Amino acid sequence: MSIVYLLLYVILLFLEPINPCRVEECAAWFQKTKDYENLVPKATERYCQVLQTYLKCMNDTQKFCHGNLRFHSSELVMRRHWKEFECEKWESCNENQMGLKKKPVNTCYFNPPPSSRKLKYCSLFGDPHLIMFNGSIQTCSEEGARPLVDNRYFLVQVTNKNVRGEALTTTVTKVTVLIRKHNCSSSLHYEATSDEEGLPRGFVDGTTYQAKGSSSNSVEVLWQDNNYVEIALHFIHSSIHIRRQGPYLSVSVKAPSIVLETEGDVANEMCWAGCRRRSRIAAETAVEEPKKFAECYRRRVHVPKKVAEDRCRNVGTSGTFFDACIFDLMFTGDDYLVHLSRNAQSDFRRLAPHHFQSQIIQQRVRQQQEHNRNLPLNSTQVFDNCLPNSSSFSKSITNCSALLAIFLILIPIL
Template sequence: MVARRAGARGRLSAMQFLSPFDPGIRAATLLLLLLLSSLLLTGLSAAAGECRSEHCSREYERSRERLQLVERPEPNTCRLLGAFSDCMRKTKRACRGHLYFHTNMGIVERTFRKYDCRRILAEAAAAPPVTRAPPPPPPPTVPAPLDDSVCSYRAAAAAEPVVCSLFGDPHVRTFGGEFQTCRLLGAWPLLDNAYLAAQVTNSRVGSDECATAPTKLTVIVKHNEPCTGQLTYEARANESLPRAFVDGAVSSGARSQHSAAVTTLVPGLHVAITVRHINATLEIRRVAGHLSFSARLPRELAEQPEARRGLQLCSRGCLQRERVDYRRVLSSVGRVDAVHAGRPVVLTAELVTDMCRQNRVIGPYLDACVFDALSTGKTAFMEAAREAQRDLERLLPQALRQLPNRTRLGSPVGGAPGRPAAAAPLLAAAAALWVLLRR
């Protein structure tokens, strides 16, 4: 009896020791629950926050090649387009503001409507199933290259080229030849047509809260059968420029005679993207820790109706509220502390003008060079204007010859960027002559 009582007391003591109401047990249980919840939420947020639009595109291309589909209005094509659209919609929340996602989504929706896929799929569902023998395996041969003329721009001989560029703090030269200095923060479209899309992201730079510069560039070569599948190129200011598109390819392939291709001109610092079937060349540079962009397109592709221009910087320029009268800014700048060649210096407009003149920049590129150095306090930033002028000289030599050969800053206020400073005195003289003739 005594032994049973002792055993009972021992079991009771153990039960009390393992009681869930014990403070130590409760604390350990709570800590374990918090750890499990944290791991679960981390996994969910990682899964929810990843934009998977490129995964959807790859699955679409793999399925199209596996089924040997040629895009045309028929059930299999429509089913594949529907699956592509469903995949994109599932990742829509994580892809908000993603240029690659929105471009792909627009293309698949337009193609679905163009082929009238709702009707085709409804009729296919109502029709009795047809038993077909599986298709024979494809022959183990490489497709013959396309004729060189298939992916060559047909109007190349007569097409007039135009150039757009973005560089520095930032300055925009539109396809129409207008120079603007802008305050652009965040992502802005540069161009967007049936063949190409490009977007720039600007971030703050220097001590001036208003100073911004390009830190990311995205270029999309759109799908154009048979010359190229969709290709994306991304550049970041804090990394060397990639040698290839994001999927690792350097061109659209030998079959199309490499119609779309990335060429490295200076490793890590300068690349060119050529799109032969539209006779387009895009150049991206990494200068002084920031990016610059130049694009040469045939005028007929660059010029778009007013309704389709949107906010494209190359077509419309920056919004009026984002524009900066850089001449007025330069006329009010005093002295700026900076570092040049590893030594502290005090910059003035006169000193910086002399330094920019040594870089052989003229007209609006001289103004941009001076503005960038004074607004950011970085003398290395002067290189952006020099390289942008070189790009214009190479891509469109006649446009450089039309610039005013001016090696001093433009008039403080009132003149249009890129026009000769002598225009204002000529207008004043003409007005005086008109008054005399009226007397």
């Protein structure tokens, strides 16, 4: 058996993992548990329990590991242990003592806890502003429904609407969450809309949690108050956070990278692909050139920049969230969006991994420096795709009317 262990060690040492095959993650959890509990490979109930969880982890990732020698070698050794130590007897013993039937094959097993480096974070808030999984920050004016995150475990879809009747002013008015059927959960549906008095306390079917094969809930709605709800997917160490301020919603998603990986196309997911190019707004330039921005897109400057800066600084926003707060307040005058930026910052600091927070801060500094160097202060055309102003529109109508009149005069002659 020592030769087999040596061979396995050499294989694990020299082979690189092939994502999204989770063989390395399963092995790391197994080794960490053994070290923490001082477990040694022998015929004990506890070792068999840990071994069973390890084999289930391997089984869940099997379809991604075809051709991965590390996976097949590890699974072979552990299945030999299962047979050698007669781990089946511990299952039978527990079932007889508790009067339980034989466990089904699709028993719920929680994924091994991920390292902080493997956690990803995405957030959509305000007018709206998007923080993507890769750390990119965008402001856009998208309308309609679009998936924020979509994978084999859950879907988060957002609906953006123009709620003020001004061009390029959209906010999140609906958040739909679908928990997909899994060993640890049945299909669940959560829906929040901004026109309701508060956020729902549970799923659409009235349930607030799901418990399958574990002493703790695999999925649950953690209702904090009318304006804040967390949907926790404990079995995959993921969470969805929904906030409400007046007629506006915001949503944040935190999940391990292995959960977010999908075999499908992510081009339509906002957290991966970002806003559609035609809907993106140069928010930094808009704040520096509010008059030109307002003229270009027929927007109003509701609050002067200095007043907006003071207000956003007073509520405690900083960095990316300070920029978002200023933009929203200047061009909407709505204090609800100020509080939404502050709450988004609070969630970011509490939920986003430290390395991701550092990445956002550094990126924001670089973008600000680049923006200051390239800002076309003397340019008359700062923004693209400007909307026609009323005077040019009237002029066009006049020209069209004149041409039509000439055409009608010439008809009898022709």
